[in-house]
Amino acid sequence: MSRAKTTDTTSRRRFLAGTAAAAALAGAPALSAEPPVDPALDAIARHRQAFADLLAAITATENTDPHTDARSDAEDRQTEACSHETDMAWELAGTTPTTTAGIAAVLEYVNRYETAGELWPNVHDCTGPRSWHFKLRQTMARAAAKLSGAAGFEQARSDDVQLVPHLGTD
Numbered sequence: 001m002s003r004a005k006t007t008d009t010t011s012r013r014r015f016l017a018g019t020a021a022a023a024a025l026a027g028a029p030a031l032s033a034e035p036p037v038d039p040a041l042d043a044i045a046r047h048r049q050a051f052a053d054l055l056a057a058i059t060a061t062e063n064t065d066p067h068t069d070a071r072s073d074a075e076d077r078q079t080e081a082c083s084h085e086t087d088m089a090w091e092l093a094g095t096t097p098t099t100t101a102g103i104a105a106v107l108e109y110v111n112r113y114e115t116a117g118e119l120w121p122n123v124h125d126c127t128g129p130r131s132w133h134f135k136l137r138q139t140m141a142r143a144a145a146k147l148s149g150a151a152g153f154e155q156a157r158s159d160d161v162q163l164v165p166h167l168g169t170d
Contacts (some may be wrong), residue, residue: 007031014093037101043088043095046107050088057081080121081110093120093136096142113140 057078064071092110097103114120120132128134144150 030133036098038099038105040092040095040097040106041083042101043127044105047085047092047109048087050085051113054078054081089121089132090135093132094119096139096145096146100144100147103140103143106136107140126135 025053057074057080061071061074064074092106095106097106110120120136122130122132
């Protein structure tokens with residue numbers, strides 16, 4: 001009886017499985033065939049859900065009889081939903097996209113939200129570095145600079161940008 005000759009071959013599938021197992025055992029992230037999801041897309045989804053929850057809370061409040069405990073409870077839920085939507089809006093403005101598609105998605109989402117007549121936090125309350133729109137532009141500029149490989153962006157931002165004086169000041 002003859003014995004079949006065995007050969008030691010390493011397939012790509014076996015290599016990747018072994019690498020993933022070794023990484024898991026070592027506590028390191030495993031290799032993945034799928035690219036990581038841009039965190040900006042998750043931030044959009046979280047804001048979209050928070051806004052939908054706010055609209056549902058507003059509708060529930062409007063459909064509750066005034067001057068009742070149920071109305072008071074509905075108003076409390078509406079206040080909580082409003083606060084959460086505001087938090088998610090600020091999170092969106094501060095989440096740095098990791099892809100150019102992420103930058104485009106955030107800017108498109110923001111424009112559609114505003115076109116629908118909705119407002120972002122602090123639109124009337126403040127301007128400058130404390131405003132929501134400032135934070136959004138700052139975050140998108142940093143993401144674009146990082147993705148383009150612009151060296152020294154932070155230094156150029158602080159040194160080369162001339163501030164426009166307010167009207168009526170000397």
